[in-house]
Amino acid sequence: MIIDLHAHTASRSNCSRTTLEELVETARARGLDALCITEHDVRWPADELADASRLLDFPLIPGVELTTDVGHVLAFGELRKPLWMGYTLAELVEECEESDSALVLPHPLRRFAGERAIKGGRVPPTAAEIVALPQWVVVHAIEAVSTQTTALEHALTAAALAEHPRPSVGASDAHGPGRAGTYATEVDGPIKTAEDLARALRAGHVKPVLP
């Protein structure tokens, strides 16, 4: 199955300029099999997302993009702590050990080699420095490409993945119209729920799909 693991709607992420209907329309036009909705620090109520999925006749999988001490982390599956209390990476990893939820590291180098970091004079990290980051090792997969990352970030991530192989995914991180499914992930199916997706991520049965 081809799934976009990372997208934001304007109704629940104030950085987004697009709607759920538009994301689904674009994902469907690109031939995707499912779309994950991953707002910042808030989840869609499960029944509301299920209703939307029925109404739009397209598989929607719930996830969330959490703000942690190491930056953003995507989570799929059960989370026990109320999201408004916030998570550190260590807390997330500890919970996921027990809950079988899965973690994906989005835009892994934004802080180190993103546009703002480079403009600020930051020297891009080496592959050895990247793979030594705690978040590189403890998540279940690395987001290797998205529409919110630069060619430099993609190249550095690829170099780090070559040095220290980890499961990797592609995702649009769509914040605007026409973006859903630009990058996506091939996942061993069938994937119907966040739990199915978490299982595939934990098993490493994923790979990025490029445009």
Ligand SMILES: [Zn+2]
């Ligand atoms: Zn993010």
Ligand SMILES: [Zn+2]
């Ligand atoms: Zn995002």
